[in-house]
Amino acid sequence: MAERKTVHVAMFSTGAASAFVAYNMVQTYGKENSILFFTDTLWEDEDNYRFMQEVSDYIGVDITWRVDGRTPEEVFHDVRFLGNSRMAKCSEELKVRQTLIFLEGLRDDHNLEPILYFGIGPHEKHRADNLRAFYEHNPIEPIETRFPMIDTFRADVDVKKIIQEEWGIELPRMYKLGFAHANCGGRCVRGGLGHYAQLYSIWPERYKEQEEMEERFRQAFNKDVSILKQRNGKSFTLREYREMMEREGINKFLKQPDYDDTVPCVCTTF
Structure with missing residues (x-):
């Protein structure tokens, strides 16, 4: 089999940092070599969808959208376990599992080798370490991960200001409402x-x-x-x-x- 061609996959959470990482990934490697990937829990705030589409239009790459079809509540009933701060089976089923299925499809069906890009900043380096270890130990085959907000950009880059003032895109409303995450x-x-x-x-x-x-x-x-x-x-x-x-x-x-x-x-x- 011919050597796999590299494809760069932005793990788009519909937040500001992942949008900024996606934009710079596309600028570096080209639209033809880039994927903007989103997994939907069916519980997302409607304004996140608006932001996601506007970022997609600005970057010039369509969203690759994957949906399990269940809500988090349906997952809890299926696994007979109520999600909480220590264990969130909803994330495992609706996001991680869908991601792994998609990535193996890239390899098996398209002969592409994915590299994943996450919008995690220096203040959360432990999350980057956990994700890197998770994908390195993927039981089928290791998957490379990259964290530009930690390894590439200046620590003080104001991605929210750039998106609003330079891109002309309003941030998801949950930022203004004071939520720590959306x-x-x-x-x-x-x-x-x-x-x-x-x-x-x-x-x-x-x-x-x-x-x-x-x-x-x-x-x-x-x-x-x-x-x-x-x-x-x-x-x-x-x-x-x-x-x-x-x-x-x-x-x-x-x-x-x-x-x-x-x-x-x-x-x-x-």
Whole structure:
């Protein structure tokens, strides 16, 4: 078999850093050698889709879009495990698995060798290390990963300013709304107390959707489980948290610790 041709794949999370990395990848290697890759959980905020399409138009590369077809809730029921800050099977099934299937298709069906590009910055080098190790130990065949925000660009590059002022593209609205990350339209199960307080303050209806989703799982499997946890490790349902915020005032909860950043997650939107 002929040697595989290299193809450069931007792992587009619909965030600013991954958009900037994608643009520079295409400028370096050409549109014909580049792929803009997105995996959809079906829970994304609608404005992320708007941003994604405008970035695609600006870069001049169509989005390669992969969808498992299930929502995170459907994954939780299929695997009989409610996602939380320590384990997010939704990410494994809806993003990682779809990515690996796509990459092996590039190799097997098109004789292409993918190199992956992530928009992870120097402040999250541990996430880059985790991703690099994960793809290096891919059981079928290792996959090269690159992290230009760490290895190539200046540490102080203001990608948000560049996108807004030079590209003329408005950033996803979740940045302005104060979310630390834009996973799943604010419904990310890896979010912590501060994240869910923010979600309740901005979009109480989405918080209620998560609250109802959590209760459906608890009822379906008769398990005392929850997305959030108390400091003693016991379950702490979203209903209990909402009632506490309503009693004591939401402001005291907005600065609570966010999701556990020591846990590698490939779906974070930057």
